[in-house]
Amino acid sequence: MSEILSRSRAVVLGVVGVALLLGAWDLYAAFGPDEGVRAGGETYLLPRADDTTMPHTWDVVRRLGEPVNAVPGAPDVLRAVVDASTFTLAIAARGFVVGVLVGLVLALVMSRFRIAESALLPWIVLSQTVPLIALAPVVRRWGSQIEIAGQQWTNDQSVAVIAAYLAFFPVAVGALRGLKAPDRTHVDLFHAYGVGWWRGLLALRLPSSVPYLLPALRLAAASAVIGTIVAEVSLGLKGGIGRMFIDYTTTATSDPAKSFAPILGAIAVGLVAAAVVGLIGLLLRPYRPAEATR
Numbered sequence: 001m002s003e004i005l006s007r008s009r010a011v012v013l014g015v016v017g018v019a020l021l022l023g024a025w026d027l028y029a030a031f032g033p034d035e036g037v038r039a040g041g042e043t044y045l046l047p048r049a050d051d052t053t054m055p056h057t058w059d060v061v062r063r064l065g066e067p068v069n070a071v072p073g074a075p076d077v078l079r080a081v082v083d084a085s086t087f088t089l090a091i092a093a094r095g096f097v098v099g100v101l102v103g104l105v106l107a108l109v110m111s112r113f114r115i116a117e118s119a120l121l122p123w124i125v126l127s128q129t130v131p132l133i134a135l136a137p138v139v140r141r142w143g144s145q146i147e148i149a150g151q152q153w154t155n156d157q158s159v160a161v162i163a164a165y166l167a168f169f170p171v172a173v174g175a176l177r178g179l180k181a182p183d184r185t186h187v188d189l190f191h192a193y194g195v196g197w198w199r200g201l202l203a204l205r206l207p208s209s210v211p212y213l214l215p216a217l218r219l220a221a222a223s224a225v226i227g228t229i230v231a232e233v234s235l236g237l238k239g240g241i242g243r244m245f246i247d248y249t250t251t252a253t254s255d256p257a258k259s260f261a262p263i264l265g266a267i268a269v270g271l272v273a274a275a276v277v278g279l280i281g282l283l284l285r286p287y288r289p290a291e292a293t294r
Contacts, residue, residue: 022057029054055257060264063257077261080244085265088228088240089272091156095163096224096273100217102164103171110172111179111205112197121176128169132227136162136234155237162231166223174216178209210284217280221273229266241265 032049047053064078075083106124110117139161143153182204190200232242244262252259 025054026056029056052253052256055260059257060260063255064261064264068258077258081241081261081265081268084239084241084244084262085269088225088232088242088265089269091160091232091240092163092224092228092269092273094160095165095228096167096221098160099164099167099220099224100171103168103216103220104175106168106172107175107179108201110176117176124169124172127165132162132166132230133234135165136231140235155235158235159228159231159237159240163224163227166227167220170216170219170223171213174212174219175209178212179205181212182208214277214281214284217277218274221277222270225266225270225273229269241269 028046029049029051032046032054034048034050036048037046051059064081065076067074068077068080106120110120136158140155140158143158143161146153179201186204187200190204195203228240229242229245231237232240233245236246237243241262244265248259248262
């Protein structure tokens with residue numbers, strides 16, 4: 001009962017927080033200075049509050065129900081956002097799954113062999129310093145040279161690889177820490193009874209790693225979504241939220257409410273990804289005495 005109340009309270013506080021944020025947006029859009037507040041030169045202390053820069057939330061919602069453009073038969077903005085969000089979510093899901101699998105394999109290898117941890121962990125950390133904008137064209141160029149069973153490498157596969165590239169890091173680090181988390185007394189007890197490494201992994205190390213793994217999965221899901229959208233922008237991949245950002249931004253001056261629609265789509269994709277990790281957490285609930293926070 002207490003857990004249900006705690007979760008309900010978290011949901012209520014989340015809804016209240018979003019409502020306060022939207023209310024603050026509309027209040028500033030209504031009463032803020034159209035030219036913003038400058039600190040000097042081109043530096044703004046407060047953003048401009050004109051209709052072009054900060055449309056009201058009800059204008060954005062109204063625009064969702066209107067056609068994308070004046071072409072006869074054009075879908076409404078909401079339908080376009082849903083389609084683009086579904087496209088992006090599918091790619092992010094592929095990248096998330098691949099990234100999680102790669103991260104878990106690396107964590108298992110590093111936890112099994114100390115020399116592997118010393119050799120791999122610095123490179124895993126160093127891999128995340130590569131700028132994503134510079135990495136995307138390289139992945140596409142390398143991928144264009146790959147042909148599997150007569151199928152050419154496509155841009156959406158390059159985007160999925162980039163999503164996996166960002167997703168594997170938190171899983172590898174979090175799972176490694178979790179696999180090394182069991183108390184020394186428990187490990188020594190398993191050794192005393194002659195339990196092999198694989199059986200000890202299944203019975204002790206994997207269950208002990210769950211409180212560390214779940215926060216890593218949340219980070220991996222968020223990273224996969226961000227990586228997918230950024231890669232779509234970098235590669236100009238049509239059909240997703242990233243390309244929609246580019247297309248709708250071109251009409252930001254004449255149709256500012258429309259340019260905010262992809263932001264809602266990106267938020268929706270992130271919420272779905274978070275919900276999936278939440279379901280995984282429910283499945284692993286028997287192994288969740290407390291999630292690690294340090």
